[in-house]
Amino acid sequence: MHKLLPTSTVGSLPKPSWLAKPETLWSPWKLQGEQLAEAKQDALRITLQEQIHAGIDIVSDGEQTRQHFVTTFIEHLDGVDFAKRKTVKIRNRYEASVPSVVGDVSRQKSVFVEDAKFLRQQTKQPIKWCLPGPMTMIDTLYDAHYKSREKLAWEFAGILNQEAKELEASGVDIIQFDEPAFNVFFDQVNDWGIAALERAVEGLKCETAVHICYGYGIKANTDWKKTLGSEWRQYEETFPTLQKSNIDIISLEYQNSKVPMELMELIRGKKVMVGAIDVATHAIETPEEVANTLRKALQFVDADKLYPCTNCGMAPLPRHIARGKLNALSDGTAILRNEISN
Template sequence: MSAKVSEKLFATTVVGSYPQPDWLVNREMLSKVVPRVRLKEIWRVPEAWLEQAQDDATVVAIREQEAAGIDVITDGEMRRESYSNRFATALEGIDIDNPGMVKSRAGTMTPVPRVVGKVRRRGPVEIRDMEFLRAHTDRAAKITLPGPFTMAQQAQDEFYKDPEALAMDMAAAVNAEIHDLVKAGADVIQLDEPWVRQNPDMAKQFAVKAINRALEGVTVPTAIHLCFGYAAVVPGSSKPAGYAFLAELADTTAGIISIESAQPKLDLGVLKDLAPKQVMLGVIDLSDPAVETPQTVAERIRAGLKYLPADKLIPAPDCGMKYMPRSVAFAKLKAMSEGAAIVRKELS
């Protein structure tokens, strides 16, 4: 990681999202669906004032992350209906008015972007988001994008008829966006690629190739995020104890691999497969509304240190923080920062 990001041992971060305020989104609707196409009815604020409201919510998310002691912060993804749909539906070649249908990770049929032409990036999608984040914090700042493999899996392809060709054009679009995000002040870029676990056989064919194309020429630290599904949707008892596609990510050009650990009680022996990457390790269980003590967080960090050197471990929550009550999310982040400080002091 860059000097600005790595100057502190166990520099804490978030996966990306932070709870959106109840006055901004219909949280009951949010809890029922992870939209792949646009879901404008989720917003409580009329469109004329929506951007202003999203800006205000972003300032709140930034300030709460700072107050909780987080070192590498995001904009909380306040402007997004889901982690992927904002970018995916902005691309040329996508018919957003007539969506397709694919089977979700939960096994249900879900409306998705329908690919009807060559996929290209029309223009900036998240650049203003990054500029706003950069203007409102002097801490290291990260921004997230959906990864090309996941976006290709979440689409109905009626043009390419070739999953790899679609993923590679998605990757080129992501790459163009990343370079503009770096110019806008991003210290870290994260690609969310949860679907490599959903379809590991296809992922083994070209996911690493697509990810590396998306990250081509990027000079700031980069991360690949995996997850087993949001705690709000997928109970911990149904989560596997290991990833079907993990060791393969050692071949990506990303320097950081982000994985859930706390809720699924991951066998941390898998961390050995990721050398020499840094690992963003989930040490906060988002399925449990009880707030961890700093000591519990410290124990989870120490468990990771059995397999990773201290400078390779980045404490983070498991993913899906946006679904939590904001007071709980804040308290959990504060406990995480304090837990990291305990272990940092032990090693100083």
């Protein structure tokens, strides 16, 4: 990753309509069996081509092979019963019917490694792979077994570490852990959440990232954001601890949010994926808007540590909007790259 200001997306990109229902989270697959397996690979190829075509530097699978960024990983583990569902409040915002932890959790085989190997075969560019973070995993479950968020998080951290090591071995350059829960449960984040995340990255030699955002552009999240006041200072609670952690890259939301830019000063020294694309609107940013956001970020992040990115995943967006936003990210970054190198 020698390129200055390497661009990437947070992770998810819209799925083709022949694979799953568009603009929907937890969208059911339209195919099954071997047809579904082949269709997922086709969708992965297409989403990779779209990223490359738009000039994105660090590419991903667009999460084409998973229904949801958390539950798809959990589905492959033992100790979780998807038939025994309970309604819980996710991230203190919206109610969802979630599976129950009924016994010791464990992983019999890798979850995403075959998909990651397939992506690796398709491109020479750096690739990033996303996994759910331990705290966000426990926030998306009903725990009837451990009866302790912390204990369950540590169990998941060990499982994530096994998966991450296999992903690294299959050629993944950056492994990113998605932790939107870090913006909600501050005391737990500082007490054990970041420590659990460090357990998940133990022994990895590839780069590691943590993504902390204010959620997809779904109504429950946009309604919550309206209650956060004129300044969103949630990052202030966790950044000092993250700055001392051994996670390499911090991915954060900025575009059209009320996050004060100077909070990035708290993670000075880390690489920062700066969200310069708003995923909660269908309006496509202009390259100049993207360049302007990144320009401001340079006050707090050294140019060699600035990774232009999206605020969050784009799965719920129409495909043409997501494509437009990818182009804007790339073109806006190019403007700034030229300014810096001239």
